[in-house]
Amino acid sequence: MLYFSKLRIITVIIFTLLLSYFALSNFFKFDDNLFNKNINLGLDLQGGSYLLLEIDNKPVVTQKLQSKILEFKKYFKDKNLILKNFSIDKNSIIFEVNSNDVEQVRKILDDDESEINPYFQQYKSHQFDFTEENNFFKLSFSRYGLVLLKNSSLDQAIEIVRRRVDEVGTNEPNILKRGNDRILVELPGLDNPDRIKSLLGKTANLTFQFITQKSEQSFGSEKLQFEDGLEEAIVSKRIILSGDNLVDAKPTMNSQTNETVVSFTLDRVGAKKFGKATSSGVGKRLAIVLDGKIISAPSVREPIIGGAGQISGNFTFQSATDLALLLRSGALPAPLNIIEERTVGPDLGQDSIDAGILSLIIGFALVVLFMIYKYKTFGFIANLALVTNLLLLIGVLTLFEATLTLPGIAGIILTVGMAVDANVLIFERIKEEIKNEKNLIIAFDSGYTKSRTTILDANVTTLIAAFILFFMGSGPVKGFSVTLGVGILTTLFSVYFIARLITSLYVIKNKDKERII
Amino acid sequence: MTNLAFNKFYKKFNVLSLILIIISLLLLLFKGLNYGVDFKGGTLIEVRTDKNSNNISLIRDSFNQMNLGDVSVKKFGNETDFIVKFEKQNSNDPKFIENIKSKLSNSIGDVDFRRVENVGPKVSSELLKSGVIAITLSLAAMLIYIWVRFEWQFSLGAIMAIFHDVIITLGIFSLFSLEINLSIVAAVLTIVGYSMNDTVVIFDRVRENLKKYADIKIFELTNISINETLSRTIITSITTLLALLSIYLFGGEILKGFSFAMILGVVFGTYSSIYIANPILVFLKVSQKTIVKEEKD
Numbered sequence: 149m150l151y152f153s154k155l156r157i158i159t160v161i162i163f164t165l166l167l168s169y170f171a172l173s174n175f176f177k178f179d180d181n182l183f184n185k186n187i188n189l190g191l192d193l194q195g196g197s198y199l200l201l202e203i204d205n206k207p208v209v210t211q212k213l214q215s216k217i218l219e220f221k222k223y224f225k226d227k228n229l230i231l232k233n234f235s236i237d238k239n240s241i242i243f244e245v246n247s248n249d250v251e252q253v254r255k256i257l258d259d260d261e262s263e264i265n266p267y268f269q270q271y272k273s274h275q276f277d278f279t280e281e282n283n284f285f286k287l288s289f290s291r292y293g294l295v296l297l298k299n300s301s302l303d304q305a306i307e308i309v310r311r312r313v314d315e316v317g318t319n320e321p322n323i324l325k326r327g328n329d330r331i332l333v334e335l336p337g338l339d340n341p342d343r344i345k346s347l348l349g350k351t352a353n354l355t356f357q358f359i360t361q362k363s364e365q366s367f368g369s370e371k372l373q374f375e376d377g378l379e380e381a382i383v384s385k386r387i388i389l390s391g392d393n394l395v396d397a398k399p400t401m402n403s404q405t406n407e408t409v410v411s412f413t414l415d416r417v418g419a420k421k422f423g424k425a426t427s428s429g430v431g432k433r434l435a436i437v438l439d440g441k442i443i444s445a446p447s448v449r450e451p452i453i454g455g456a457g458q459i460s461g462n463f464t465f466q467s468a469t470d471l472a473l474l475l476r477s478g479a480l481p482a483p484l485n486i487i488e489e490r491t492v493g494p495d496l497g498q499d500s501i502d503a504g505i506l507s508l509i510i511g512f513a514l515v516v517l518f519m520i521y522k523y524k525t526f527g528f529i530a531n532l533a534l535v536t537n538l539l540l541l542i543g544v545l546t547l548f549e550a551t552l553t554l555p556g557i558a559g560i561i562l563t564v565g566m567a568v569d570a571n572v573l574i575f576e577r578i579k580e581e582i583k584n585e586k587n588l589i590i591a592f593d594s595g596y597t598k599s600r601t602t603i604l605d606a607n608v609t610t611l612i613a614a615f616i617l618f619f620m621g622s623g624p625v626k627g628f629s630v631t632l633g634v635g636i637l638t639t640l641f642s643v644y645f646i647a648r649l650i651t652s653l654y655v656i657k658n659k660d661k662e663r664i665i
Numbered sequence: 666m667t668n669l670a671f672n673k674f675y676k677k678f679n680v681l682s683l684i685l686i687i688i689s690l691l692l693l694l695f696k697g698l699n700y701g702v703d704f705k706g707g708t709l710i711e712v713r714t715d716k717n718s719n720n721i722s723l724i725r726d727s728f729n730q731m732n733l734g735d736v737s738v739k740k741f742g743n744e745t746d747f748i749v750k751f752e753k754q755n756s757n758d759p760k761f762i763e764n765i766k767s768k769l770s771n772s773i774g775d776v777d778f779r780r781v782e783n784v785g786p787k788v789s790s791e792l793l794k795s796g797v798i799a800i801t802l803s804l805a806a807m808l809i810y811i812w813v814r815f816e817w818q819f820s821l822g823a824i825m826a827i828f829h830d831v832i833i834t835l836g837i838f839s840l841f842s843l844e845i846n847l848s849i850v851a852a853v854l855t856i857v858g859y860s861m862n863d864t865v866v867i868f869d870r871v872r873e874n875l876k877k878y879a880d881i882k883i884f885e886l887t888n889i890s891i892n893e894t895l896s897r898t899i900i901t902s903i904t905t906l907l908a909l910l911s912i913y914l915f916g917g918e919i920l921k922g923f924s925f926a927m928i929l930g931v932v933f934g935t936y937s938s939i940y941i942a943n944p945i946l947v948f949l950k951v952s953q954k955t956i957v958k959e960e961k962d
Binding site: 343566614 | 796811850893901
């Protein structure tokens, strides 16, 4: 165990120097651009906001089912089959058919090739599963159909979230999918997430609908509240124009009223629709509805045909800017709920870094002093391995651009404390071996050999714990598992290559000394 | 090498451990754990106040007037820093935190919210579930590893030692109502790893000695093995405790609970690898045959 080939020595040295260089590049700016990776600081260290959003898919499912009903009606009507008494129950459509049509309807629903089973060719699964009772059919989304639906609404939502966050212009936001109905938003450096929260909390479904003259709610109209919550109006359900047709929106000042308004531009289709509706509706009040609430309802004085318009509604400049932003980025497919939020202010982050580094330095110094007190020369060797270990650990973290969190720093300090264990095991074993073996080189050699399995066993157990934490843990705790796990690997390297190399050089030189350890 | 008669106290310490475990289990059963917002849901705010004159009851009173459910206020490190926790969580209202802040500054002067954590009920129950799964899974993984490496008697001994450490650590957390949050789960897992590590070192030596000395009874043999590895056991505990003490004292308030759990774990882990793991080998009458038979298989 004490012999090292030249090639191996060179490899070890190069490897160590390289990783040390990586590690140090975090602290010093080197002139070259060979290596520009850095350890990322977690949100708990640099400050920032972590938001977990959950998409509420119920409206999406209902909407999808409603459009499916229309599709079904038409499809079966073309085949001269009458479907009636449609209703929607959670994830299912229920309808009735004439008793002599049951057989045929069942056959179509079962047919993998029919148009109403669009998924089968691709996924070998129906979009809907069905059950029947008497003359009633109940079609429910199949597991696959539901997953597909959720995924597509999540993809859409994530895109909108990204646009909204980008528009606000925070630095390097991190937006990720979590499962099939969640979105993780990390906003480094942001200490007040209120604005982003209010932007993400709105679906931003914009519609233009006429206010009807009727005083009672009836079929084809609905009662909606104004934004201020004071007034109400009966609004026709017919949607003249929706936010989909908007190509741009920005806050402007209306020169006549000196009011802040949101100006918008429509695409060609939108302009046409809008022109047509406003031509026929001169004199009527047009309600501008956002997420089920009326922002304002101006009277149409003349047809608006240019494809541009303004929304007024007691805006401040900030609220007009936000509305414009929402309209530009488009509507979410479904509402998002914030189910978890963690925000750390930048000064707390800095305090944590300072405290972490202070405790690392003190912990390191204590362990180093203790080892020198206990083992003298060999304590010095163990400490050398410990320093290398730290450099390697930070080097590896840099190489993989890992995220360092506060518990991660704790993991590094803990590694310092536990890393000497392997060297202690070896040194204690060597002490035992020296009692029976006069030849120092042989004693050292068998000390290394005999302690090897123990060291391996002992480290594998901690590695298992780190591994499980990595897969089960989240956020800061994950950072801990990374430093702990990588720390074990670098510990083994520094003990078996660095410390053993120095030990062997030292022992070979001093093989005739009496009390060496 | 030392020659202390650890084995003379096997019985006494086993009784002590048993009592501690029973007390811990009773505490866990009847008093329960003090879950933080990670596992219970709700809101946590780290508040820094402007002046030193603000005392806890003043802050508690102003929070109590805001209708936020159960409110708890604790000092957090500095004289000016407090941790406020309450049941209500309402992240969907973007003004929720802002309103609290303005109400609070109206009654006690300028405040800075250094940290806000807001965890919904669904997320907190998921976090709790995954925490429990993580600990269970790591215990199972350790069990399997040690089963593959050693004989089942050793495996049982090591697992009992780990259970002992985890239960007593949690018992102490329950006794002093210390908060259980995500980082405590990380600490418990690390304790599991550390305790295992310590036990494995002694077990490796027991196994080696079993092969070497056919005629020494396991009762005596464990004692020899403990003594042979004792200096390592002590040195490693000391260096680990030095590192942990440094985190506890200088690493800031956020890491206090974590490092405290780890310190308990290291102390009990070291104790249990001597006084729980070894007596079980004695109890199961492990002998040279145990390992020779296994190796023939």
